Amino acid sequence: MARKKEFYRYRYMFVLAIPGMLYFLVFKIAPLWGLSLAFVDFNSFKGLFGSEFVGFGNFIDFFNSNNFYLMLRNTIVISMMNLIFFFPAPILLALLLNEIKGEHFKKLTQTIVYMPHFLSWVVIAGITFFIFSSDIGLVNKAILTSGGDAIGFLSNPKLFWWFLLGQTTWKEIGWQSIIFLAAITQIDVSLYKAAEVDGASRMQKLRYITLSGIMPTVVTMFIIRLGTVFDVSLDQILMMKNSFVADVSEVFDTYAYTQGIMQGNLSLGVTVGIFKGIVSMAFVITTNEVIKKLGYDGIY
Amino acid sequence: MFKKRRKLKHFTIGDYVVYIIISFICILFIAPFIYAVSISLTDPDVYVPFKLYLFPDKISLATYKYILSNASFMNSFKNTVFITFVGTLLDLCVTYTFAYVLTKKNMPFHKLFMGMVVFTLMFNAGIIPNFMMVKSLHLINSRWALILPVLTNAWSLIVAKNFIESIPGEIEESARIDGCNDIQVFLRMIIPLSKASIATLTLFFAVSHWNTYFNALIYLTDTNKRTLQVYVKSLLIDASTTGVGVDVMNMPSETVRMATVILAMLPILVVYPFLQKYFVKGTMVGAVKG
Structure with a gap:
C-alpha cells in the first residue's frame, strides 16, 4: 500500500x-x-535467428585478417602521438596564459584560441586544404610562384599522422587549456608570496608552485585521455583520408563504417565495435588502478 | 587599480617573451580565417588560378551571391537550420524534464533512472547497432534521424541536474503550498530559474547539431536531404578529386569553396564571442562535478 x-x-x-x-x-x-x-553470420533475409550461429568465429576471422594489424597499428600510433605531443600542449598554453599580466589581452587570447573547438571537422579540413592542398593550397602556390614543383602534402602517407596531430592541436589546444587554467586559479596565492620572500625566480615559481600545483589535474586528465585512447575522431579521418593514404588512415571506426554500412557486412561491423569497446574499457579500468597505486585519486 | 599599475611597471624581459609567443599563437589561429575570407571576397573576374594572393586585387561579393542563389547549397542550408532549431528545442525538453526527475532521490525507480544515465556514460552499442535501430524505425533519409537518436546525453543531463539541485528547495515547497503540482512547479519555477544552464546547453546542442557530419552521412543518403556539412565536404573533396562541379558554372572553384566554408561556419563565428562565457562555465560544471 x-x-x-x-x-x-x-x-x-x-x-x-x-x-x-x-x-x-x-x-x-x-x-x-x-x-x-x-x-552469427548475419543474413538480413533470414533474420537474427535464421542466421548461422558462429560463436567467436567473427572475432577469429577479424583477428586473423591483415586489416586488423593495420588498424591496430594506426590507432595506437595516432593515439600515442596525441598523448605524447598533443596532451602537454594545453598545459603549456595554460602556463603561458597564466603569465599574461594584462587582463584584456588575456581575455582576447582566450577568445581566439577557444574558438576552433566549435568548428566542425569539415571546416577544419577545409582550412587545411586551403593551406596545403596541391590545387588550391597556399603553400603550394608559394612554391609554384617561387619556381618550385607542387608537393602533395595531403597524399603523402608519411605526413598523414602529422596532419591529424596538427589539426587536433589547432582545434582543441585552447579548449583543453581551460581545465588547467582553472586548476591554476585554485592554487593558494600565499605560496607565491612565500616563494618571493625566499627569493624564487619566475621560472622556479612556475615549476615548483604552478606546475606541481596542477599535477593532480594533469594526472586525472591523463587517465581520462588514456581511457579514450581508442577513440580516434571518425569525422576527422573520414575528411582527411584518400586513396593515397589508405594504409595509414584505416582505424576501427572507419573499418566498421565501410564494412558494416557501405558493404552491408553487419556482423563484421558489430564485431569490430565490440572489440573496440572492450579494449577501451580495459584501458580505463587498468589505468585507473595504476594511478590509484601511485597514490593519486582515480576517476572513480 | 593600484595592483595593476604596479604590475605594469615591472614589465620584464620574461613578459616580453610571453607576449611575443602568445601573439604568434594568436596569428596562427586568425591568419587562416583572414586568408580564406580574403580569397572568398576576390572578384571572380580578376581571379587567376595558382596565383599567390594574400589579399584580393578587387573585392566583390559575387561569389557569395552565386552560392546563396545555388539551389543545392540553399537546400542543405535549410535542412541544417531545421535540424538545428527543432533538434535543439527537443534536446532541451527531454534533457530538462529528465534532469528534474533525476533530482528526486526518493522517487520510485530513481536508482534505475540514474543507473541508465551512468551506463550510457561508459557503454555505447556502437555504430552498427545504432544504425540498425534508426533503420528499423524507418528514419533513414528523414531529418528526424539526426534529431531523435541524439535527444540527450549523460553529460548534459548531469549538468542540468546539478544546476536544478542548486536551486533552494524552499522555492519548490512554497510553490507546492500554493497548490502547484509537479508539472506546474517544473514549468513555473524550475525552468525560469535554470536560465543560465539552459543558455549553456542550448549552445552546446545547437553547435553539435550544426556540426554533425557522420550521422548525416550515414542516415541521409538522398542528395536532397543532405546537410550543410555533407554538402561542404562534397564540394571540398569530391569536386577537387573529380574535377567536376563548380567549375561548370564559370566560377573559380577556389573562391566558391572558400566562401562556402566561411558560410558554413559563419553562424558559429557570429554567436561565439558573445556566448563564450557560457560555454566555458558549462564545461567547468561538467568537468568539476561530472
Missing part, C-alpha cells in the same frame, strides 16, 4: 520522465540487442 501511495505521489514526475525514459530505452538500451550480431 505504501508503495502504491509513493507512485501516486510522484505521478506527475512519471509523466515528466516519459520522454527521457523512451529515449534511453529506444536509442541506448534496445540497440544493445544488435551486439548479438557479432556471434
Whole structure:
C-alpha cells in the first residue's frame, strides 16, 4: 500500500520522465540487442535467428585478417602521438596564459584560441586544404610562384599522422587549456608570496608552485585521455583520408563504417565495435588502478 | 587599480617573451580565417588560378551571391537550420524534464533512472547497432534521424541536474503550498530559474547539431536531404578529386569553396564571442562535478 501511495505521489514526475525514459530505452538500451550480431553470420533475409550461429568465429576471422594489424597499428600510433605531443600542449598554453599580466589581452587570447573547438571537422579540413592542398593550397602556390614543383602534402602517407596531430592541436589546444587554467586559479596565492620572500625566480615559481600545483589535474586528465585512447575522431579521418593514404588512415571506426554500412557486412561491423569497446574499457579500468597505486585519486 | 599599475611597471624581459609567443599563437589561429575570407571576397573576374594572393586585387561579393542563389547549397542550408532549431528545442525538453526527475532521490525507480544515465556514460552499442535501430524505425533519409537518436546525453543531463539541485528547495515547497503540482512547479519555477544552464546547453546542442557530419552521412543518403556539412565536404573533396562541379558554372572553384566554408561556419563565428562565457562555465560544471 505504501508503495502504491509513493507512485501516486510522484505521478506527475512519471509523466515528466516519459520522454527521457523512451529515449534511453529506444536509442541506448534496445540497440544493445544488435551486439548479438557479432556471434552469427548475419543474413538480413533470414533474420537474427535464421542466421548461422558462429560463436567467436567473427572475432577469429577479424583477428586473423591483415586489416586488423593495420588498424591496430594506426590507432595506437595516432593515439600515442596525441598523448605524447598533443596532451602537454594545453598545459603549456595554460602556463603561458597564466603569465599574461594584462587582463584584456588575456581575455582576447582566450577568445581566439577557444574558438576552433566549435568548428566542425569539415571546416577544419577545409582550412587545411586551403593551406596545403596541391590545387588550391597556399603553400603550394608559394612554391609554384617561387619556381618550385607542387608537393602533395595531403597524399603523402608519411605526413598523414602529422596532419591529424596538427589539426587536433589547432582545434582543441585552447579548449583543453581551460581545465588547467582553472586548476591554476585554485592554487593558494600565499605560496607565491612565500616563494618571493625566499627569493624564487619566475621560472622556479612556475615549476615548483604552478606546475606541481596542477599535477593532480594533469594526472586525472591523463587517465581520462588514456581511457579514450581508442577513440580516434571518425569525422576527422573520414575528411582527411584518400586513396593515397589508405594504409595509414584505416582505424576501427572507419573499418566498421565501410564494412558494416557501405558493404552491408553487419556482423563484421558489430564485431569490430565490440572489440573496440572492450579494449577501451580495459584501458580505463587498468589505468585507473595504476594511478590509484601511485597514490593519486582515480576517476572513480 | 593600484595592483595593476604596479604590475605594469615591472614589465620584464620574461613578459616580453610571453607576449611575443602568445601573439604568434594568436596569428596562427586568425591568419587562416583572414586568408580564406580574403580569397572568398576576390572578384571572380580578376581571379587567376595558382596565383599567390594574400589579399584580393578587387573585392566583390559575387561569389557569395552565386552560392546563396545555388539551389543545392540553399537546400542543405535549410535542412541544417531545421535540424538545428527543432533538434535543439527537443534536446532541451527531454534533457530538462529528465534532469528534474533525476533530482528526486526518493522517487520510485530513481536508482534505475540514474543507473541508465551512468551506463550510457561508459557503454555505447556502437555504430552498427545504432544504425540498425534508426533503420528499423524507418528514419533513414528523414531529418528526424539526426534529431531523435541524439535527444540527450549523460553529460548534459548531469549538468542540468546539478544546476536544478542548486536551486533552494524552499522555492519548490512554497510553490507546492500554493497548490502547484509537479508539472506546474517544473514549468513555473524550475525552468525560469535554470536560465543560465539552459543558455549553456542550448549552445552546446545547437553547435553539435550544426556540426554533425557522420550521422548525416550515414542516415541521409538522398542528395536532397543532405546537410550543410555533407554538402561542404562534397564540394571540398569530391569536386577537387573529380574535377567536376563548380567549375561548370564559370566560377573559380577556389573562391566558391572558400566562401562556402566561411558560410558554413559563419553562424558559429557570429554567436561565439558573445556566448563564450557560457560555454566555458558549462564545461567547468561538467568537468568539476561530472
